[in-house]
């Protein structure tokens with residue numbers, strides 16, 4: 001282990017890397033090994049990037065500033081060192097590569113203009129990745145967001161192969177010579193790999209790679225995929241192809257599922273998160289996974305059955321997940337021993353290497369110049385694109401309080417969707433006079449509350465707004481969908497949303513965290529505008545983390561739900577019977593997870609209009625924005641309408657309810673200026689760096 005001058009790695013990552021490699025080395029060597037029994041060993045390092053989401057540069061385009069916490073440019077430096085430190089290594093990418101940053105949006109927007117890749121004809125993700133010598137790439141769910149033609153033209157720029165085993169052709173999958181039911185992509189590949197054993201002798205081993213995507217892409221990207229492809233079960237595809245890979249002589253099989261761990265006892269073969277099941281499939285030696293945007297091994301997963309978070313195994317199979325946006329490199333160090341004609345994995349060690357120390361707020365690695373050079377054109381183009389003016393805002397739109405009260409960043413999305421629908425002729429023809437409600441959720445509310453998420457808040461300042469601000473307010477390229485629902489369904493929809501909050505015991509004076517972060521992603525915390533309601537957090541949730549009704553949970557968290565019909569209050573049974581239109585996005589609309597959603601409810605799809613585009617146009621309209629001059633005659637009102645709030649808790653004890661938000665002066669000022677209840681920043685250290693803990697008075701709201 002020599003780091004020397006070639007390495008720019010700073011201490012923490014360097015030590016982690018040294019530890020990782022030495023564990024791999026010592027795992028199966030005993031110093032007193034008997035020469036007769038000594039078998040040749042090969043140490044193979046498998047490296048993984050995942051969920052880069054087009055964060056190629058270490059750059060935050062929303063703030064137009066360098067960002068040391070993200071980017072392939074930074075993780076590339078770790079890849080180079082981690083590779084140089086061992087004799088044998090391979091590098092894979094797990095997918096969710098082409099969508100997610102303003103650079104990804106910019107490229108897709110330019111592509112749409114004449115159906116070809118802009119700039120040099122190669123997607124910048126591949127200009128960068130081609131400099132790093134990837135062995136194989138897997139297709140993530142977000143790869144389908146911009147359509148199959150965009151995906152095909154993007155993949156054509158990769159100088160390494162792509163795999164996926166569970167997407168097949170339907171009627172017209174846009175690829176010559178592939179019939180209905182046949183794989184749309186190469187299901188797996190087996191590559192000959194020249195390696196050196198621990199004695200320095202050369203061997204050629206066969207390394208097999210197999211890829212997977214969640215079958216839910218068929219709902220999430222219905223408009224791009226319907227009648228074109230079908231998605232099959234991850235586990236069934238694995239069972240089928242892993243046997244075939246073994247029969248074709250693979251010595252090692254590396255699964256690359258764009259999928260999270262999932263539930264050990266899940267019996268649904270079409271599950272989204274299938275890693276737990278994959279680790280139980282005979283023949284798979286390493287699972288390089290992703291999709292959940294978190295880090296494995298880590299304490300987060302300490303309670304998963306049959307999981308060793310020291311070694312990084314699940315059911316004895318090596319596994320790793322490297323966070324997201326290039327914040328970590330995932331490594332599985334495999335130890336192979338010769339076993340007759342083949343090689344067998346006898347030990348493993350998984351590690352993740354971060355690019356940034358969130359506790360010390362210190363960068364651990366410098367950016368790789370080759371990556372910067374490779375995408376310079378597109379980087380400049382993206383900065384240009386996102387600075388295009390769109391209007392003006394009356395005050396700051398920050399999402400620091402979006403988990404604790406109605407909020408300007410969620411409000412503006414709901415308002416924009418409703419405004420857009422009301423001004424769409426086709427929509428009016430289709431839905432008539434039904435009342436229009438609008439659903440929106442905080443997409444950036446501290447991310448998934450992991451180590452590098454403290455800056456994942458919407459931060460749009462008052463004053464002139466540009467495309468980057470619309471992108472900050474609406475993170476995903478989702479498209480508008482209108483659903484027809486009953487009032488009863490609206491209520492159950494909100495009941496599942498309310499699973500975002502823990503159950504608060506009104507008789508306990510212990511500290512009680514309000515937000516259910518582990519179990520409920522903030523993008524599933526839909527609030528619905530156009531109705532008024534309160535959330536009673538003393539009542540247990542009616543729905544579990546998958547929006548499945550909990551048996552026996554019959555009491556309601558959603559109370560005082562009313563609709564104002566021109567001055568007449570509609571509530572109770574009358575509300576339950578009433579029909580509404582809810583404007584939402586394609587994920588929610590086709591998802592079928594929440595009450596009132598799913599294909600049968602879909603009334604209108606606005607010709608694929610992006611919700612974010614509606615937000616941008618709403619801002620321009622409300623600002624009296626003049627595109628020719630870039631001047632705004634007015635400004636969009638950014639105030640939330642506070643149509644929802646928590647129900648005040650009656651108690652005789654001193655409640656200690658807490659929530660967390662960004663630990664910064666900016667966030668604190670915003671809380672002080674906008675809080676609807678008494679909130680106090682507590683002087684306790686949080687286990688997750690970058691977040692502060694606040695108390696919130698649940699017994700009463702402040703006077704206006």
Ligand code: MN
Pocket residue numbers: 051096142291292293
């Ligand atoms: Mn992802």
Ligand code: MG
Pocket residue numbers: 406407411414529640641642643644
């Ligand atoms: Mg509202």
